[in-house]
Amino acid sequence: xxxxxxxxxxxxxxxxxxxxxAQRRQGLEQKIPDISNTLKMVEYLKKxxxxxxxxxxxxxxxDTLYARAKLDPIERVHLWLGANVMLxxxxxxxxxLLREKLSNAKANMAAANEDLGFLRDQITTMEVNTAxxxxxxxxxxxxxxxxxxxxxxxx
Numbered sequence: 001x002x003x004x005x006x007x008x009x010x011x012x013x014x015x016x017x018x019x020x021x022a023q024r025r026q027g028l029e030q031k032i033p034d035i036s037n038t039l040k041m042v043e044y045l046k047k048x049x050x051x052x053x054x055x056x057x058x059x060x061x062x063d064t065l066y067a068r069a070k071l072d073p074i075e076r077v078h079l080w081l082g083a084n085v086m087l088x089x090x091x092x093x094x095x096x097l098l099r100e101k102l103s104n105a106k107a108n109m110a111a112a113n114e115d116l117g118f119l120r121d122q123i124t125t126m127e128v129n130t131a132x133x134x135x136x137x138x139x140x141x142x143x144x145x146x147x148x149x150x151x152x153x154x155x
Contacts, residue, residue, distance in 0.1 A: 003133055004130060004133055004134060004137070007126055007129060007130040007133060008130065010126050011123060011126045011127060011130065014119055014122050014123045014126060015123060017115075017119055018116060018119040018120065018123065021112055021115045021116050021119060022116060024108075024112050025109060025112040025113065025116065028105055028108055028109045028112060029109070031105055032102065032105050032106065032109065035098060035101050035102045035105060036102060038079070038098055039095065039098040039099065039102060041059075042077055042091060042094045042095055042098060043095060044057075045071070045074060045077065045091060046091045046092070046095065048071075048073065049073050049074065049075070049091060050073065051073055052073075054070040054071055054072050054073075055070070055071045055073075056068065056069070056070050056071075057069055057071060074091070075090060075091065076088045076089060076090055076091065077089055077091060077094045079094055079097070079098075
């Protein structure tokens with residue numbers, strides 16, 4: 001039945017959009033803590049920028065590997081922008097950029113969560129409507145068969 005096929009196609013499209021949005025949300029869930037940690041570190045460096053002595057800190061090299069370092073006071077930081085691109089920024093510019101990126105990432109996360117809720121509602125609605133159309137079609141066919149049997153038995 002063409003109507004049921006259209007409903008199934010719509011459900012498939014909604015499920016694809018749901019999967020795509022869930023992947024985007026998952027990426028943001030990983031990105032937000034990274035941006036937040038980077039922002040905290042740059043703010044820490046700014047706070048100690050005027051100290052005459054080097055700042056001693058521990059930083060993460062890998063998921064389970066940390067190293068200690070002494071950092072001389074600095075005026076500029078280098079930030080990874082992605083796609084193997086790193087740029088140098090003044091500390092204040094870096095803080096502004098990171099705050100903006102963090103704000104945008106949180107807004108995108110909220111939008112993705114809202115989109116996922118909408119898509120789930122649409123999928124549920126389409127599945128219910130598909131079941132209703134299917135049941136209507138089954139009943140219609142049964143009624144036709146009954147009418148056909150009655151017509152053939154009366155002749």
